[in-house]
Amino acid sequence: STRMRFGRGAASPAGVLRAIASGGGTDAFRLDGVDHRDDAGRLEVLATEDLAVEQIGYADVVVLSRADACSPEALRRAEERVAVQNGAAAIASAARGEMRGPSTLEALLGLRRADFVQTTPAKATHHHAYESVSLTLDGEVDGERFADFVETEVARFSGRLLRTKGILAVAGLEQRMIVQGVADLVEITFGEPWGDAKRTSRVAIVGFGLDVGSLERAFTTCAAS
Template sequence: MNQDHDHPHRPVPVTILTGFLGAGKTTLLNHILTERHGHRIAVIENEFGEVDVDSDLVLASEEEIFQVANGCICCVVDVRNDLVEILQKLLERKDQFDHILVETSGLADPSPVAATFFMDNEVAKKVVLDGVVTLVDALHVQPHLDDPALEDYDNQAVTQIVVADRILLNKSDLVPAAQLEELESRIRSLNQSAPILRTVQAQVDLSLILGLQSFESDALSMTDPHFLEDANDHVCDANCSHAHGTVPPLVAAPSHSHDPSVASVSFTFDRPFDAARLQRSLQDLLAIRGDDIFRVKGILHVQGDDRRHVLQGVHRILELKPSFPWWDETPASKLVFIGRHLQHEKLRARLEACLASHTEFNEALEAA
């Protein structure tokens, strides 16, 4: 499958992996990274919260994983410049991989991300957009598609479906068949051409989502003639007045607008959590606030356990699972909440109430 060794000048295909918060992007990424598919993939990740949890959720693999700066890749200029810089560096040693995968944050519009590949003339010559793969959360997508609070703003859940080449209707285990069919027709009304694949835990035959080559830039502009212009008023070419081969100065703010009421708050704690108390407390919180709290994720230090614990919440679904040991890393917790009307201090107080008491902590330290 690695035909690219024989064709060093062939542009490197780039897949953009997108989908709303909690839809299953990291789950798919882990599936891709652990499957024997013959591609050597460089992964670029972008996340929304200030504290990086996502890189800890990606399984160890031989592939290289790069983080672009914190902030939304589709609308923060620095983040898009960061993406161009990473691409420039990656392309200097493109003999080491044959596919690039960009996982966007769950709130990103993939169009400006795709456009970033064409902003810099040197980068544009060396990559080809292979496809946009969109994960859709079968259980939670409906209210986001119809979100009344988005009246004056772009709806990223809709945009992500509209621009997709492949749609994975994920978490199909959580929804009855009749509802899946309704969802499929809703998705079909937004995107008539992308095949919709039902998945559980994002398990999909990778030949259906990688190597599509659907997106030569001609094909891209045929899909939506305003695709690039929408993302940015400028696409570089040989006639540009500015220098190429450096970070393009014209990565301007895109024309779309995010819902400013969606924000993220992050926390770190050295003292371990009482796992049962934390789980009860967050379940109580999500039972009441689960419409507004879209996403919770964390890597946690749990009292009396030398393994990391992974906290995953999507609206009212919450799970806390042990993962691999801390090894020589000092255990500590980091958590991110993403949603509307998040009250930082109230959340902090709730979390602090779930930490193991100082006495418990000291006793555990002495016993160790």
């Protein structure tokens, strides 16, 4: 008999994301965001599969579907697992095809600019080879020092980066500085004014073979005098 194998519609995002982000000499495409959907009740199983792990690592928004089919405790564990695996990702949940919270695609992608939750840095394990590093500074950073940090310290891991996200308070700027990176490409935009909010600077980096201690030490030198 003849057997046929059908794909599940899942694919590695790496090549496509790098091609779009690099531009390839054309302005025909623009990378606006990467969202990933997983079954909240099956995340622990799916997160042992290399492809699912890679997709979570590249995402900047992760939607946990079928949230109504699992207990609040199971949903909390799923959210924590995503946060540990990808500290740069915003997390949302959905039930019966309806989002809990953001009601439009624009609102969902807008979660990327929300302050992300502090997580314990995730070390590489036998389940996944990448790690997520969260860096925090209370107060403002010096713009030139942060640029040097990106161009020297972060650039050392060229070819091993999946995602970079930062929300920073820069000395002399009233607006939040938003950093979004795919692979080795980084884009900087500006968000809402800080106003009376406490100024805190945070960066999350997801990649392979990162030197956590070196990144932490280098980031502390970005503090504004």
